[in-house]
Amino acid sequence: MSTTPVRYSADGLTFYSxxxxxxxQGKVPGILIFPEAPGVGPHVIRRAAALAQMNYVALAADxxxxxxxxxxxxxxxxxxDLLKGQPERLYQRLQAGLQALAEVPQVDPDRLAVIGYCFGGWCALELARNGAALRGxxxxxxxxxxxxxxxxxxxxxxxxxCTGASDPLVPLEQVTGFSDEMSAAGIDWQVHLYGGTGHGFTSPEAGSNPRPGFGYSASSDRRSWAELLQFLTEIF
Incomplete structure (x- = not known):
């Protein structure tokens, strides 16, 4: 397994992923990873390395x-807030990351997925909502x-x-609304709700956040990772 920086341009900026x-040997599926709100840090870099160990090409995207x-x-x-207020700019950035992944020589461009954490999870859904060619x-x-x-x-x-039942940023009414929306659109969807679990539960770094409803959960992290691996096996 090897890790290398990747540089590409979009929206008048240069992105370092x-x-x-x-x-x-040969081509394997590619997985785009969008990070938490601060940017590409140790957590998503670890996730990319872990996925590469399982024979996926993974790009932790700036x-x-x-x-x-x-x-x-x-x-x-x-x-x-700037990006949320100008969705066309956000989409340019997200799509540029996907294109950079698809152009990696080891990647099969017909087998792509995107995952994201916190703000990156929202970004992953926004990319899909724009019709991106994704398996998952x-x-x-x-x-x-x-x-x-x-x-x-x-x-x-x-x-x-995968979300926490005690996450103040993703209340249960939002989960219910999302489920109804996906069902109405005929999407193949699944939601895993973890009891006693707050926001940022996949990242040990979240344990240092003093805000109520935030923090790492080793059990929910382990369970959600297992769900992801099963999901990737299914879609690829």
């Missing part, structure tokens, strides 16, 4: 541009609402959602 490739990883919450929220979408403690009305019908992938 991290690619993890397995040591295999969303903010210039390889930015925010340590100032106010600056981070400013960047996110995996969302981990990401918001399930969308600014794109009646966009569920454009989703061409199966959808996996």
């Amino acid at each position: 991290q690619l993890a490739c397995p040591d295999v 969303v903010h541009g210039d390889g930015t990883v925010f340590d100032d919450p106010k600056m981070m929220l400013k960047s996110i 979408v995996g969302v981990f403690h990401g918001a399930l609402s969308s600014s794109q009305e009646e966009s569920a019908g454009r989703i061409r992938a199966k959808v996996l959602v």
Whole structure:
């Protein structure tokens, strides 16, 4: 397994992402990973490496541009609010990451999936809602609402959602609304709800967040990872 930086351009910016490739012959599925709100950090880089060990090519994708990883919450929220307010710019960035993954020589461009964590999970769904050619979408403690009305019908992938029952950013009414939306659109979807689990449950780094309803859960992390691996086996 090898890891290398990947650079590409979109929306007038240069994006610096991290690619993890397995040591295999021939072409294998590609998985795009969108990170938590701060940017590409240790958590998603570890996930990419773990997927490469299982013979997937994984790209941990820069969303903010210039390889930015925010340590100032106010600056981070400013960047996110800007992207949410200009969805066409966000889509350019997300699609550029997918295209960069598809162009990796080891990747089979007909077998692509996207997963995301927190803000990255929302991004993964937004990419799918724009009709991206994906086999699957995996969302981990990401918001399930969308600014794109009646966009569920454009989703061409199966959808996996793993979320905490005590997540203040993804309340149960949002989960129910999402489930109804996916069913109405005829999407092949599944939601796994983990009791006693808050926001950011897949990342040990979330344990340092003092906000109520946030934190790491080893058991929910383990269970959701197992669900993802089963999901990838199914779609590929």
